[in-house]
Amino acid sequence: MRTIFRALAPLAACLALAACATVTSAPAGAMKVGAAYEVALGRDWSDISKIMNGRTDKVRLLSIDGPLLNRLYLSDGLEPGEYLIKPAAKETPTPVIRRDMSASERLEFVTDSVVALEYQRVQLVRPRPAKLGQGSGVRFDLTAQTKSGLDVKGTGVISEQGGKTYVLLYLAPAEHYFDANLAEVEAIIGSAKLG
Template structure:
């Protein structure tokens, strides 16, 4: 029996989740503008989203995943893949595995590595800066990347560690039109993030 490479499995899982959001979130539920809770986070949004849920992971979109997508991943455990792909393996100690106490640049780097593993090309991160999830310190940075078909995307990523677990949000949209249309609203939404429930 032929073994399927881990990269292919990750890419298939990401596209399967994104496909569930396509066409305005078919199969998901509407998140109207206003206050929202997702896992142990509270946030404020001025946009309407379609939400597709999975354990410890949600995919949000406004116009369908190819046009904009927000991935929210909750409580990533030590040794776990930053996008919940797999557990750490001895044969690959340098993979995108979360470890408590990572520096902001290390968290940024594992997120970038995870995006590359998922099939994104030319992934570049810039503008690493502090952020806050209410009283919990975090980080934020900007993204430039291409999808497997060569379409140029831009985005924002933010993350915070609490109680030895990592919470991550990654928003991306095509650089042409959709990124510019929504980046300010998504940035304000990221500014509003706060933990509202105990770990």
């Protein structure tokens, strides 16, 4: 019996390593988010999509300094019934896109999604009209806290185009990390091309 375990141990180790999710590079330049949607990255980012819990297939998740220090969520056309953050369990549902949501309901979708990421005291500030690609949307800023009390800031845009909802959301600790990459995030939002 012991000989069998010794013989299978290398195979088990290989399978375990193959199952590990990896972080990949998102190099500076044009990055496809979806079939007809791209943004321009002004610097190299890390694509942490595969290592993050709660991410759906329609959401790319990028970071410069690591997922606890900054995250940029880029959604590819969420349709009614889809969510930005996948529910961890049936008992804890996350908000979903609904057909014909008003601008204020879309903003509530964003804040409720941030709450689903286990941030607390999420508050939306400065909602304002904006463009995403050629379509109309709403820019916003937000504040929140982690469970341990760390202040977090966010900024983003949400837009409904062709019956699909597009979200770009940047979250980072308020001290240093948010401001350190804000100009890059603003440029990415401004570079979005849909269709």
